[in-house]
Amino acid sequence: SQQGEEDPQALSIQEGENATMNCSYKTSINNLQWYRQNSGRGLVHLILIRSNEREKHSGRLRVTLDTSKKSSSLLITASRAADTASYFCATDGYPWGGKLIFGQGTELSVKP
Amino acid sequence: DAMVIQNPRYQVTQFGKPVTLSCSQTLNHNVMYWYQQKSSQAPKLLFHYYDKDFNNEADTPDNFQSRRPNTSFCFLDIRSPGLGDAAMYLCATSSVVTGSLWDNSPLHFGNGTRLTVT
Numbered sequence: 001s002q003q004g005e006e007d008p009q010a011l012s013i014q015e016g017e018n019a020t021m022n023c024s025y026k027t028s029i030n031n032l033q034w035y036r037q038n039s040g041r042g043l044v045h046l047i048l049i050r051s052n053e054r055e056k057h058s059g060r061l062r063v064t065l066d067t068s069k070k071s072s073s074l075l076i077t078a079s080r081a082a083d084t085a086s087y088f089c090a091t092d093g094y095p096w097g098g099k100l101i102f103g104q105g106t107e108l109s110v111k112p
Numbered sequence: 113d114a115m116v117i118q119n120p121r122y123q124v125t126q127f128g129k130p131v132t133l134s135c136s137q138t139l140n141h142n143v144m145y146w147y148q149q150k151s152s153q154a155p156k157l158l159f160h161y162y163d164k165d166f167n168n169e170a171d172t173p174d175n176f177q178s179r180r181p182n183t184s185f186c187f188l189d190i191r192s193p194g195l196g197d198a199a200m201y202l203c204a205t206s207s208v209v210t211g212s213l214w215d216n217s218p219l220h221f222g223n224g225t226r227l228t229v230t
Binding site for chain 2 (some may be wrong): 033040043045048079099101105
């Protein structure tokens, strides 16, 4: 069953602009993770935010989590052409956090 | 470097002909997962092994089976592939602390095997 829904499904921006992707989920979570997938490749873990955290940063990435609204956002600042990829949020199976269910993803295209 | 390796990268099989996809890991992680990903869709969890314990998702077809002979290797067997089984199959691993409600281990993915059914 699908836990996360992402918005928008596709996003096209110019290099240097910021990109914001949103994720909504349905049930309680221990943590929420964001992954990136380049075309034809496996997924790469970007960042994890726990249910008791509200914001987290990693380089040009900023993730927020609002458990009252069951939503999260991923912000990529100063985007580069190399950021072109699909981005997925994933939530765990509360209470055991070892199983991840992925959202549909946002396809990001950054034009040089 | 520690990693998750999937072989082959591309696999072509005939309708109804059994096929096996393989995954190996050097991370010594106790959990291994198989995901199915169709074009422009989310990865869908098929099953996972927590050590030797096999956990099937409720909606995974019986046509899909898995084996984990040891910590390092995991196999996905598709007994009678149909055209609808054409997809990317992703193997992933994680390290889960038994009894932890706060497991926060990210998944490490292989690059997948793209299966074509003719």
